[in-house]
Amino acid sequence: MPHLVSIDNVDMRYGGAAGTLAVSGLTMKVGKGEFAAVVGPSGCGKSTLMKLVTGLHIPQSGVVIVADKHVTKPVSIVGMAFQNPTMLPWRTTLDNILLPLEIVERHRHRLRANKREYVEKAEHLLETVGLKGFGSKFPWQLSGGMQQRANLCRALIHEPELLMLDEPFGALDAFTREELWCVIRDLHAAQGVTIILVTHDLREATFLADRIFVMSARPGKVLKEHTVPFARPRDLEVMYEKGFNDMVHELHGEIASARVVA
Amino acid sequence: MSVVTKNTAPSTTPGKPLAQRINWVKLAPWLYTVGLFVLWELLVIVLQTPPTILPAPSRVFQAIAQYWSPIWKNSLQTLYTTTVGFAIAVVAGLAIGLFIGWSKAIYAGLYPLMIGFNAIPKVALVPILVIWFGIGAVPAILTAFLISFFPIVVNVATGLATIEPETEDVLRALGAKKLDIMLKVGIPRSMPYFFGSLKIAITLAFVGSVVSETVASNYGLGNMMSSAQSQFNVPLVFAGLLMLAVEGIAMYALMAWIEMRMTGWAHRSSMSH
Structure with missing residues (x-):
């Protein structure tokens, strides 16, 4: 499988030579179309990983390659979604979703002339995440779960090859979270997009991912890599199987010991 | 409802x-x-206070009727200097606010200067303005401008400086330039702060123009009140104050209405679903 993301022996230090070392010797490869999850104790540099892959930070040493290109500036082939949906309150949900198209070089010059086509695409995405007919609402008229669905649409509208998710479901209640797990599972299956999910939720990681990377405490590096064996498409019921629980248990043990070492 | x-x-x-x-x-x-x-x-x-100390409101209203022609003329003059000064303050305040909010270095460098400037009582600047421009409408306009642009600057700059880092990350990762982020997020975001500051700025503008008219003009309510005071025509002084209050309320209401019209989304609780 060709690699879409390849991180090789990367060091990233904040605040000059004497600053904190956020990640050290980080090596990680994610194949095209793969769903990778990154778990670890808090402060293990998961957010740094996000910024390294998207080109918001450039590492002091080591190499980050995304889509066969050495990352030296922001890569516009990614979509990002954070725990905070950060919808702009003065735009309707639809206009929020169209926002990346006003930025990305490839689309911004076509947007005005092809508005109808893009709006149709956005509406189709809204339908996929179960928000059909909500495009004209303002974000603050939507519930937290609905805003997060719209946030996913915004992350996907410009057809990114890579979707980076930083704890996108952290602030939601358990049932909404499970619903959105299924949404993201189906999006991944339907669109063939590569996804890197950073999360604290081990069940979430196990349910969604093909591979799980366990990171150490700061300075972060990959301690262990698991391949998730469950066949796709996965049903929520898989979470009640013994193998699933064993895997979550094992991950939990690894993170607990990584915390102790720190 | x-x-x-x-x-x-x-x-x-x-x-x-x-x-x-x-x-x-x-x-x-x-x-x-x-x-x-x-x-x-x-x-x-x-x-039983004598009208030269504190006239009764009936006496003040009587003075308004009696001196209606000069009161009307001077009220219009004050309204004119105030709104012109305020309009300059809006344009300059918006521009300087955007400039300051643009980068952290500019913000850090200019902010202390702005605070120092704002601490200077504007009445102390009027003599300088008179030396430069002579007495009349120009110092009044400039004083109204100088006193009212600071809150606009601070509010616009604050709106720009408080963009959520996640929003910025999402856009920067897509290849957004600083200008894109400012146009798409920063400026719309600072608009509620901007329109909110107009209400403060317009009342301050009245303070500025009247102060300047009092010490250095032959027109306006400030001048009218100071000459009425020198003639012990206290009811007319109070009539001037009353007119100022009316103009102040009217302009404030106008600003509040504009704020509501332009940035209704920021007052979401008052909007029904």
Whole structure:
């Protein structure tokens, strides 16, 4: 499988030579179309990983390659979604979703002339995440779960090859979270997009991912890599199987010991 | 909402007492204003203060009627200097606010200067303005501008400086330039702060123009009041104050209305779903 993301022996230090070392010797490869999850104790540099892959930070040493290109500036082939949906309150949900198209070089010059086509695409995405007919609402008229669905649409509208998710479901209640797990599972299956999910939720990681990377405490590096064996498409019921629980248990043990070492 | 509809609908229930059909909240500002004048009148009657110390409101209204022509002319003059100064403050404040909010270095460098400048009492600048521009409308306009642009600058800069880092990350990862982020997020985001600051700025602009007119002009309410004071025409001084209050309330209401129209999304609780 060709690699879409390849991180090789990367060091990233904040605040000059004497600053904190956020990640050290980080090596990680994610194949095209793969769903990778990154778990670890808090402060293990998961957010740094996000910024390294998207080109918001450039590492002091080591190499980050995304889509066969050495990352030296922001890569516009990614979509990002954070725990905070950060919808702009003065735009309707639809206009929020169209926002990346006003930025990305490839689309911004076509947007005005092809508005109808893009709006149709956005509406189709809204339908996929179960928000059909909500495009004209303002974000603050939507519930937290609905805003997060719209946030996913915004992350996907410009057809990114890579979707980076930083704890996108952290602030939601358990049932909404499970619903959105299924949404993201189906999006991944339907669109063939590569996804890197950073999360604290081990069940979430196990349910969604093909591979799980366990990171150490700061300075972060990959301690262990698991391949998730469950066949796709996965049903929520898989979470009640013994193998699933064993895997979550094992991950939990690894993170607990990584915390102790720190 | 239902209360309002009940009140505006033609009353089909004549049995209902009058007190329940009146919207007391809407009426309250008028009632309190009338109440203040009544209290003032009573106080003057009870204490028997001479009109050269504290004229009764009836005496003030009488002065307004008596001197209506100069009052009207000077009110318009003050309104003119104030709004021109305020308009310059809006344009300059918006521009400087955007400039300051643009980068952290500019913000850090200019902020102390702005605070120092704002700490200078603007009345102390009027003599300098007179040296430069002579007496009249120009110093009044400039004083109104100088006193009212600071809150606009601070509010616009604050709006820009408080963009959520996640929003910025999402856009920067897509290849957004600083200008894109400012146009798409920063400026719309700072608009509620901007329109909110207009309400503060317009009242300050009146302070500036009247102060300048008092010391260095032959026109305007400030000048009218200071010459009335030198003739011990205290009712006319109070008439001038009353006109200022009326102009201030009117302009404030206008700014509040513009704020509501332009940035209704920021007052979401008042918008129904």
